[in-house]
Amino acid sequence: MVITLIKATIYWVAILYALAAGLYFWGEAAGKRPVLRLAWILAGTGCFSNLLLLVLRGILTGRLPLSNGSEFLLSFTWITVGLYLCLETRRQLKGVGGYVMFIAALFMLIVLMVMKGQLMETSPLMPALKSPWLSIHVLTAALAYAGFTLAAGLAAKKLFQADAGLMPDPIYRIIAAAFALLSLSIVSGAVWAExxxxxxxxxxxxxxxxxxxxxxxxxxxxxxxxxxWQGRYACLVVMTGYLLVLFTFFGVNFLLPGLHSYAVQCINNTFVC
Structure with a gap:
């Protein structure tokens, strides 16, 4: 029953995020506030459904859903969308929603196409992963990645929309917070590695x-x-940093063998962040 719900929910979340992305882009381009409002509702519904998916995964495995690639990506995406919705409510940055929701939909597609088997995996954790440092290391990484995703969306809006009128301060503040979390993730990972x-x-x-x-x-x-320092070149650095974030997660896990890829060989393509 739980597995059936997980399979249905992942498709539902992907569809909601994709529809929200399209409506955000359309509503912003046409200046249609009802469309933007509908996009927000779909994004919020997708965020809630994403949380439900994580809960179902936790019920299936009996632990926090933070131990493999699909779990991390689902958690990272849920945090990203949730943070964006809060930011949109506070700052009315609706024009950024299309970029953020497009990335969220893309991540769901990756889970469906590349990591779908991991959603049904119930194998016990390796001894190395049975540590309280797992939650600290992975959660701080997920929060940092979410912040960098929002910053990349803001930078993309500035780069591709000349009339965006978006002050750089939000980008700086988001990156400063995400940078602190990334630092904590690296430090906690180092302690765990020792x-x-x-x-x-x-x-x-x-x-x-x-x-x-x-x-x-x-x-x-x-x-x-x-x-x-601000403007076009600053935004390009922000985008470059985000490409490195994506490579650190996807590229390294799939392309570069190392100590962090030990779980790929041992637990049905399982890897952590």
């Missing part, structure tokens, strides 16, 4: 690319703070 592998840092591909991502965002924050 307990599991006997070393805080091994220059594993995941660690290396996470560090490169951290440096790019640190550079953006430094230049913005010291030189009030």
């Amino acid at each position: 307990q599991v592998w006997g070393s805080y840092w091994t220059w594993d591909p995941k660690e290396t690319w996470a560090l490169i991502t951290w440096i790019i965002y640190a550079l953006y924050l430094h230049l913005y703070k010291k030189q009030n």
